[in-house]
Amino acid sequence: MSEKDTSSVNAPDAALEWAKLWQTMAESSNRIVEAWSGSMAPFVLARLSERPGGFGDGNEISAAIERMAQGPRLADVWDIDRKMALAFGAWIEMRQRLASYSAVASAPWAEASKRFLAAMSATGAGPAPDSNWRETFAKWSEISNEELIRNQRTDSFLQAQKELLQAGLQLRSRQDDVAEAVAAMLGQPTRKDFDEVTRQLTELRREVRALERLVQAQNPDPRHAERAE
Amino acid sequence: MSNQENKASRFVRDMAANTEKMLRATELIARTRDEDVNIGTTPKRLVMRRDKVELFHYEPMAEATARTPVLLAYGLIGRYTMADLQPDRSLVRSLLSKGLDLWLIDWGQPGRTERWLTIDDYVDDYIDAAVDRIRRDTGHDRVTLLGICEGGVFTTCYAALHPEKVQNLVLTITPIDFHADVKDEAAHHGFLNIWTRSLDPEDIDKLVDTYGVLPGEFMSSVFSMMTPMRSLTKYNVDLIDVVDDEAKFMNFLRMEKWLADRPHHPGEAAKQWLKELYQENRLVHGNFVLSGRSVDLGSITAPVLNVFALDDHIIPPDCSRTLGAKIGSNDYTEIPLPGGHVGLFVSSKSQGKLSQSIADWLLARDATFASKA
Numbered sequence: 001m002s003e004k005d006t007s008s009v010n011a012p013d014a015a016l017e018w019a020k021l022w023q024t025m026a027e028s029s030n031r032i033v034e035a036w037s038g039s040m041a042p043f044v045l046a047r048l049s050e051r052p053g054g055f056g057d058g059n060e061i062s063a064a065i066e067r068m069a070q071g072p073r074l075a076d077v078w079d080i081d082r083k084m085a086l087a088f089g090a091w092i093e094m095r096q097r098l099a100s101y102s103a104v105a106s107a108p109w110a111e112a113s114k115r116f117l118a119a120m121s122a123t124g125a126g127p128a129p130d131s132n133w134r135e136t137f138a139k140w141s142e143i144s145n146e147e148l149i150r151n152q153r154t155d156s157f158l159q160a161q162k163e164l165l166q167a168g169l170q171l172r173s174r175q176d177d178v179a180e181a182v183a184a185m186l187g188q189p190t191r192k193d194f195d196e197v198t199r200q201l202t203e204l205r206r207e208v209r210a211l212e213r214l215v216q217a218q219n220p221d222p223r224h225a226e227r228a229e
Numbered sequence: 230m231s232n233q234e235n236k237a238s239r240f241v242r243d244m245a246a247n248t249e250k251m252l253r254a255t256e257l258i259a260r261t262r263d264e265d266v267n268i269g270t271t272p273k274r275l276v277m278r279r280d281k282v283e284l285f286h287y288e289p290m291a292e293a294t295a296r297t298p299v300l301l302a303y304g305l306i307g308r309y310t311m312a313d314l315q316p317d318r319s320l321v322r323s324l325l326s327k328g329l330d331l332w333l334i335d336w337g338q339p340g341r342t343e344r345w346l347t348i349d350d351y352v353d354d355y356i357d358a359a360v361d362r363i364r365r366d367t368g369h370d371r372v373t374l375l376g377i378c379e380g381g382v383f384t385t386c387y388a389a390l391h392p393e394k395v396q397n398l399v400l401t402i403t404p405i406d407f408h409a410d411v412k413d414e415a416a417h418h419g420f421l422n423i424w425t426r427s428l429d430p431e432d433i434d435k436l437v438d439t440y441g442v443l444p445g446e447f448m449s450s451v452f453s454m455m456t457p458m459r460s461l462t463k464y465n466v467d468l469i470d471v472v473d474d475e476a477k478f479m480n481f482l483r484m485e486k487w488l489a490d491r492p493h494h495p496g497e498a499a500k501q502w503l504k505e506l507y508q509e510n511r512l513v514h515g516n517f518v519l520s521g522r523s524v525d526l527g528s529i530t531a532p533v534l535n536v537f538a539l540d541d542h543i544i545p546p547d548c549s550r551t552l553g554a555k556i557g558s559n560d561y562t563e564i565p566l567p568g569g570h571v572g573l574f575v576s577s578k579s580q581g582k583l584s585q586s587i588a589d590w591l592l593a594r595d596a597t598f599a600s601k602a
Binding site: 133134142145148149150158159165172176194199202203206209 | 341
């Protein structure tokens with residue numbers, strides 16, 4: 001069998017090896033994360049970004065819930081249920097925006113794969129990996145990085161991300177509404193109460209410090225002025 | 230065996246070896262405790278506390294060469310520990326070893342309690358209080374300000390609003406023209422500018438009103454997006470490069486610790502930062518207002534040193550360069566250095582260049598000041 005023929009037969013094997021090794025790498029990464037959970041995890045885990053999950057469906061559902069929840073209000077009767085329905089509607093909306101974002105964000109991988117295969121073919125390596133794994137990976141990484149960055153600067157990506165952010169904030173805001181209602185029912189101070197207290201505290205500090213500066217301004221040598229610290 | 234089979238075989242062997250290295254990295258990480266990874270260790274003394282903000286004075290490491298005390302101010306995105314990551318990669322330590330009298334303002338860990346703080350508070354209250362305290366403790370009428378990134382914007386504003394208290398202004402990786410990223414053709418530069426402009430002002434309001442802050446985790450995810458493949462590979466493939474070298478491995482962990490220590494940005498100050506500066510570009514247009522006064526860059530009369538990184542993907546160089554044409558001072562020096570936003574401070578290649586540039590420039594000004602005195 002000629003070398004050309006061997007190459008065509010071995011290519012799927014090499015691809016299979018590649019897939020297996022990537023799986024091993026992924027498993028190793030998981031083990032690393034597990035190990036970190038006992039040591040460096042408190043801050044590392046906090047930094048893991050939320051991974052996009054499945055594809056939500058149900059724009060109509062969220063719209064219907066919205067209409068129901070925004071319907072005539074009967075004083076405070078069913079107010080919690082109304083708020084929870086709104087939060088659920090916002091969750092559905094957020095899932096849908098997440099799906100749209102995931103679709104836009106994953107688009108460059110196909111282009112990166114195409115470019116990578118072309119680059120490998122151009123070097124004469126064909127679809128099989130080159131002998132130097134790190135060089136091959138570096139090429140893949142470089143191409144992928146370029147494509148991901150190119151995609152991030154497109155209007156469609158920025159728009160999808162903005163809509164996801166808006167939906168996420170709407171969900172969080174409606175969850176806060178539920179929490180506020182529950183806290184109010186239990187006679188507990190709410191987050192809005194906390195914000196109001198800190199606002200007053202901040203303004204009070206500013207007033208005190210403005211007065212302090214006024215007093216200092218009357219001191220001829222500011223280098224010797226004492227501040228309340 | 231054919232040539233192609235040899236390649237595939239070598240490839241598989243390489244991968245097996247690398248997988249083994251990753252397993253060793255796992256064991257190494259499992260053995261390393263949080264307290265083993267120390268950053269910001271250069272000795273310093275707490276001088277003043279104001280709310281959550283603390284003023285520190287670093288212990289001298291060499292005979293004094295510069296007369297004027299230097300106040301280092303980092304931004305609210307990230308922490309000052311980037312300037313003191315580890316003993317052999319520390320701007321702080323390097324400046325101290327050159328005989329500078331170094332002070333540090335640490336913003337602490339702002340949370341929802343700091344929601345209502347504005348940049349006005351940071352510039353006209355916290356920095357002003359720190360400057361006054363240094364003036365009082367040292368007997369100097371003026372101090373030198375050394376600002377990093379957002380801290381550079383704060384110190385720039387301070388120098389414009391309180392020129393009588395500023396001896397020199399040293400800026401590093403500081404954005405002045407927030408729209409100058411459009412001049413930069415490098416595709417990986419300026420995503421933060423583009424991303425912020427893509428948002429509606431109401432989105433920023435809602436983000437801050439919902440969380441009370443600009444969440445640190447949120448900004449971390451935006452920064453991760455700016456180096457996408459690096460973010461995907463650093464906990465797996467990249468570990469292969471450091472696992473055999475304990476020093477490199479610890480460098481990696483220290484860097485991770487700094488990256489993870491990203492405090493929340495106070496809410497109202499974040500609105501100013503993102504809307505008034507990133508979106509509306511008010512600082513360079515002269516309509517950025519703090520405490521009822523417009524920040525006029527032309528009012529900066531102190532000598533200015535502006536250092537920026539040529540491959541800064543977060544603050545494109547052109548965003549920093551603009552300052553020279555806007556200030557009132559005739560003594561303006563620009564030093565472009567190779568490297569990136571963080572690399573300028575922590576990479577082994579850049580060690581010494583930044584601190585030497587700053588020290589040389591400052592000592593020249595301090596000598597001038599001394600002779601005049």
